[in-house]
Amino acid sequence: MNSEKFKIAAGYVLISFIWGSTWLAIRLGLDSLTPLISSGLRFSLASFFVFLFMRFRKISLQTDSRSVQLYFVMSLFSFVIPFALVYWAEQFIPSGLASIVFAVMPFCIIIFAKMAFPQEKIGFNQLLGVILGFSGIVVIFSENLSLDLSQQFLGVLAVLISSAMQAAIGVTIKKYGQHLNPLSMHLIPLFLAGLILIIASLFLENRLTWDFNFTAVTSIIYLAFFGTLVAFTTYYWLLKRMNIVILSLSSFITPIVAVILGWIILREDFSLQTLVGSAFVLIGILFANFRGLLRYYNTKNLVVK
Numbered sequence: 001m002n003s004e005k006f007k008i009a010a011g012y013v014l015i016s017f018i019w020g021s022t023w024l025a026i027r028l029g030l031d032s033l034t035p036l037i038s039s040g041l042r043f044s045l046a047s048f049f050v051f052l053f054m055r056f057r058k059i060s061l062q063t064d065s066r067s068v069q070l071y072f073v074m075s076l077f078s079f080v081i082p083f084a085l086v087y088w089a090e091q092f093i094p095s096g097l098a099s100i101v102f103a104v105m106p107f108c109i110i111i112f113a114k115m116a117f118p119q120e121k122i123g124f125n126q127l128l129g130v131i132l133g134f135s136g137i138v139v140i141f142s143e144n145l146s147l148d149l150s151q152q153f154l155g156v157l158a159v160l161i162s163s164a165m166q167a168a169i170g171v172t173i174k175k176y177g178q179h180l181n182p183l184s185m186h187l188i189p190l191f192l193a194g195l196i197l198i199i200a201s202l203f204l205e206n207r208l209t210w211d212f213n214f215t216a217v218t219s220i221i222y223l224a225f226f227g228t229l230v231a232f233t234t235y236y237w238l239l240k241r242m243n244i245v246i247l248s249l250s251s252f253i254t255p256i257v258a259v260i261l262g263w264i265i266l267r268e269d270f271s272l273q274t275l276v277g278s279a280f281v282l283i284g285i286l287f288a289n290f291r292g293l294l295r296y297y298n299t300k301n302l303v304v305k
Contacts, residue, residue: 015238018231019251019254020256021227021258024261029223035084041194042227043190049228050187053183053229061187062184070176072192073172082165085162105251106134109171112167112168113171113174116174117174128284129284132283134252134284136280136281171244256281
């Protein structure tokens with residue numbers, strides 16, 4: 001039991017760090033490549049990694065009708081459309097604003113989870129944790145935040161739709177995809193997503209601007225292996241083992257990781273405001289996990305006695 005809890009905690013930390021680092025990796029890659037070709041190559045390479053790991057671990061692809069339906073749904077609503085929307089939106093809105101808008105995902109999770117699992121109650125501590133965490137993200141990015149709806153409305157709307165889609169697909173897999181293997185379930189969706197995005201890039205982007213230098217190639221490999229294979233496999237493994245609202249709070253941690261990495265690698269500013277906002281996020285996560293932590297503490301006391 002303790003081993004399982006350790007794996008869950010380690011997985012939670014892992015996806016928070018990896019997805020926090022992907023913002024930097026994407027930013028570095030986009031200095032040389034356009035969004036669609038970059039993300040398309042990322043997903044195509046990730047599908048190849050998934051295939052290799054499936055062969056190595058002798059995991060077969062599930063081909064029942066429900067699994068196949070979920071593969072197509074995931075391809076469009078977990079990869080192609082959400083990532084295309086975010087990349088497109090960041091042409092019009094600053095990354096800080098995009099982070100805040102995308103951080104509404106836990107609120108969307110609460111709404112969709114209540115619709116999909118009406119018998120499960122959303123605790124007050126979870127709701128308070130989400131509100132505190134979201135407040136922390138607003139505090140972190142508020143200093144450099146400006147909103148001009150006349151110029152940025154479509155960008156904000158695109159990120160909001162992307163966030164809602166990711167929330168909806170998470171709840172969908174939680175309800176209908178419990179039988180799916182967390183590794184093999186990505187093979188078809190990633191392959192289709194990569195193919196669609198690469199074809200779209202050939203028609204919609206200027207190929208003359210593509211520069212496959214060391215930074216661009218390294219970015220694609222990192223995003224494919226760690227940002228996609230490792231992170232998404234771990235996320236869906238966790239999805240089967242923990243509350244989806246608490247799992248969604250990892251989206252509050254990723255901007256903090258991104259800011260810290262930007263400070264370390266790109267020498268960006270790290271202000272007191274960032275520390276205060278980060279504290280709000282961590283307190284929010286503690287509130288959301290309050291009952292679980294209390295049960296764990298009581299169990300430990302019983303064992304000691």
